[in-house]
Amino acid sequence: xxxxxxxxxxxxxxxxxxxxxxxxxxxxxxxxxxxxxxxxxxxxxxxxxxxxxxxxxxxxxxxxxxxxxxxxxxxxxxxxxxxxxxxxxxxxxxxxxxxxxxxxxxxxxxxxxxxxxxxxxxxxxxxxxxxxxxxxxxxxxxxxxxxxxxxxxxxxxxxxxxxxxxxxxxxxxxxxx
Amino acid sequence: xxxxxxxxxxxxxxxxxxxxxxxxxxxxxxxxxxxxxxxxxxxxxxxxxxxxxxxxxxxxxxxxxxxxxxxxxxxxxxxxxxxxxxxxxxxxxxxxxxxxxxxxxxxxxxxxxxxxxxxxxxxxxxxxxxxxxxxxxxxxxxxxxxxxxxxxxxxxxxxxxxxxxxxxxxxxxxxxxxxxxxxxxxxxxxxxxxxxxxxxxxxxxxxxxxxxxxxxxxxxxxxxxxxxxxxxxxxxxxxxxxxxxxxxxxxxxxxxxxxxxxxxxxxxxxxxxxxxxxxxxxxxxxxxxxxxxxxxxxxxxxxxxxxxxxxxxxxxxxxxxxxxxxxxxxxxxxxxxxxxxxxxxxxxxxxxxxxxxxxxxxxxxxxxxxxxxxxxxxxxxxxxxxxxxxxxxxxxxxxxxxxxxxxxxxxxxxxxxxxxxxxxxxxxxxxxxxxxxxxxxxxxxxxxxxxxxxxxxxxxxxxxxxxxxxxxxxxxxxxxxxxxxxxxxx
Numbered sequence: 001x002x003x004x005x006x007x008x009x010x011x012x013x014x015x016x017x018x019x020x021x022x023x024x025x026x027x028x029x030x031x032x033x034x035x036x037x038x039x040x041x042x043x044x045x046x047x048x049x050x051x052x053x054x055x056x057x058x059x060x061x062x063x064x065x066x067x068x069x070x071x072x073x074x075x076x077x078x079x080x081x082x083x084x085x086x087x088x089x090x091x092x093x094x095x096x097x098x099x100x101x102x103x104x105x106x107x108x109x110x111x112x113x114x115x116x117x118x119x120x121x122x123x124x125x126x127x128x129x130x131x132x133x134x135x136x137x138x139x140x141x142x143x144x145x146x147x148x149x150x151x152x153x154x155x156x157x158x159x160x161x162x163x164x165x166x167x168x169x170x171x172x173x174x175x176x177x
Numbered sequence: 178x179x180x181x182x183x184x185x186x187x188x189x190x191x192x193x194x195x196x197x198x199x200x201x202x203x204x205x206x207x208x209x210x211x212x213x214x215x216x217x218x219x220x221x222x223x224x225x226x227x228x229x230x231x232x233x234x235x236x237x238x239x240x241x242x243x244x245x246x247x248x249x250x251x252x253x254x255x256x257x258x259x260x261x262x263x264x265x266x267x268x269x270x271x272x273x274x275x276x277x278x279x280x281x282x283x284x285x286x287x288x289x290x291x292x293x294x295x296x297x298x299x300x301x302x303x304x305x306x307x308x309x310x311x312x313x314x315x316x317x318x319x320x321x322x323x324x325x326x327x328x329x330x331x332x333x334x335x336x337x338x339x340x341x342x343x344x345x346x347x348x349x350x351x352x353x354x355x356x357x358x359x360x361x362x363x364x365x366x367x368x369x370x371x372x373x374x375x376x377x378x379x380x381x382x383x384x385x386x387x388x389x390x391x392x393x394x395x396x397x398x399x400x401x402x403x404x405x406x407x408x409x410x411x412x413x414x415x416x417x418x419x420x421x422x423x424x425x426x427x428x429x430x431x432x433x434x435x436x437x438x439x440x441x442x443x444x445x446x447x448x449x450x451x452x453x454x455x456x457x458x459x460x461x462x463x464x465x466x467x468x469x470x471x472x473x474x475x476x477x478x479x480x481x482x483x484x485x486x487x488x489x490x491x492x493x494x495x496x497x498x499x500x501x502x503x504x505x506x507x508x509x510x511x512x513x514x515x516x517x518x519x520x521x522x523x524x525x526x527x528x529x530x531x532x533x534x535x536x537x538x539x540x541x542x543x544x545x546x547x548x549x550x551x552x553x554x555x556x557x558x559x560x561x562x563x564x565x566x567x568x569x570x571x572x573x574x575x576x577x578x579x580x581x582x583x584x585x586x587x588x589x590x591x592x593x594x595x596x597x598x599x600x601x602x603x604x605x606x607x608x609x610x611x612x613x614x615x616x617x618x619x620x621x622x623x624x625x626x627x628x629x630x631x632x633x634x635x636x637x638x639x640x641x642x643x644x645x646x647x648x649x650x651x652x653x654x655x656x657x658x659x660x661x662x663x664x665x666x667x
Contacts, residue, residue: 021419040565150181152247154246158310164200165320165324172291172328173339
């Protein structure tokens with residue numbers, strides 16, 4: 001029991017990290033695009049869980065909303081609209097695999113190089129404490145909200161007008177009349 | 178952390194009122210068969226008028242030049258000048274559009290709604306004091322313009338214009354934002370005064386990150402003002418968009434982009450003045466040469482005006498290049514004159530357009546002097562002003578801009594300006610030759626069907642001449658509006 005309490009977050013990290021990597025491999029190796037899309041969804045959710053473990057609640061929720069929700073729906077729309085059979089019959093791994101392998105090795109090299117150079121001091125590992133205006137320690141979401149509705153209130157309000165225009169535009173241009 | 182006092186929001190009243198009128202038009206447009214074209218135009222004019230009064234009123238309420246709303250927004254004479262200019266240009270666009278939308282058979286509510294929201298974006302942008310609020314207001318303006326350019330959706334050319342404008346516009350906004358993010362990375366601030374302070378330190382250390390940042394920022398802005406070599410979208414968009422929208426893009430959009438370019442360059446990037454002057458000089462020269470030479474071979478009047486608008490971006494950039502007080506007020510005076518004579522020229526094209534896109538080719542202007550003497554005379558004034566000849570505002574505008582460049586030691590750019598102006602005489606006068614010296618088969622007088630449109634053209638022509646006869650009054654206006662500012666360069 002004590003082992004779990006001490007090592008719980010670490011174990012959960014490895015669980016979700018493995019899940020994210022595994023489902024990412026499935027995305028590119030499955031033949032049916034629909035299955036790939038759902039594997040991608042699992043990968044997104046696993047990454048969101050990693051954000052939760054890092055106490056980045058806001059990022060985690062945005063990850064689920066934007067990637068798990070919006071972008072996923074977009075993918076599914078496209079998959080449903082295009083001709084699935086042509087994709088299924090095509091070679092998934094054509095001639096580009098040597099180039100892809102080279103790029104992947106280079107990326108792994110770069111990331112390992114960066115990770116090896118960064119000093120992971122205990123201060124960097126512990127979640128940052130965030131302080132609100134009133135001096136109390138608050139969570140991630142509150143801290144973002146304070147910034148958004150104090151410092152960045154005007155751009156936030158303009159963004160709402162901007163989204164309204166985007167919506168009008170879609171309706172005006174798509175409507176039959 | 179900065180907190181915002183509730184009463185600061187009263188100073189946003191002009192923008193809020195304009196946005197509310199825009200949204201009200203939208204709601205009215207959804208009920209039943211939509212709002213009538215004439216009603217919608219009236220309502221927009223009321224909104225623009227109310228906003229104009231409120232702009233002047235808020236000016237008296239605020240401490241000028243002190244940023245409010247957590248440093249995002251500033252009211253000063255510079256912002257007031259541009260806001261009034263945008264509102265006048267919007268009102269004229271409404272007069273230009275009324276008949277056009279009606280005859281095209283398109284719904285009016287959404288059109289005017291988008292027009293007012295685009296203007297709201299411009300007004301918020303020119304008062305922006307932080308790159309974030311500036312960028313999001315710029316996007317509000319740009320997104321509305323993309324839709325307006327494609328408003329005649331049954332016309333293939335309008336679709337093409339909208340799509341090209343959207344794709345290239347999104348690209349340029351991305352570049353702009355990338356530049357802003359690099360600048361934030363280098364200086365950890367987005368507020369213009371803090372940016373200027375941090376940059377003066379970065380410049381001393383030869384910081385590469387901030388250098389790449391401001392260059393990308395500049396490229397994004399050059400795209401918005403359609404300066405060469407970032408002008409590729411301009412001709413197709415100007416030709417394809419409904420003509421009143423083209424006028425609006427060529428005038429209000431351009432003026433707003435120049436206003437914010439000046440604010441960012443003069444207030445945010447002031448320590449880099451030696452660096453950006455070189456870039457601006459190159460872009461200005463290229464725009465003047467390319468715009469004028471490409472315009473020579475055009476037979477479509479709208480396309481010719483599009484290239485001429487690229488060339489004018491070059492002339493106006495000379496005011497930015499000068500980086501002195503003369504350059505600043507010369508730029509403001511020129512854009513005022515430019516707005517009026519360009520909108521007037523597009524108004525004349527609209528009046529000649531019998532059905533949606535007819536009446537654009539050069540030969541359509543043959544014998545116009547006999548068929549519509551008023552139209553020919555006002556077009557003559559606009560063309561003289563575009564060339565930069567007296568007795569019009571275009572003449573003094575160009576003289577001031579050239580003088581500013583020479584005063585700042587950029588004589589060779591001014592020489593290029595004078596030479597390319599001489600080239601432009603050829604293609605502007607080609608229209609005059611058609612109007613006054615050629616005869617057409619049709620001799621029946623052209624009916625002046627839309628009194629609002631005719632009045633708007635007349636207004637533009639009269640003010641263009643007044644600007645040429647009494648430039649001092651307007652120069653003083655521009656000078657006094659930059660006075661209370663803490664411009665870092667001046």
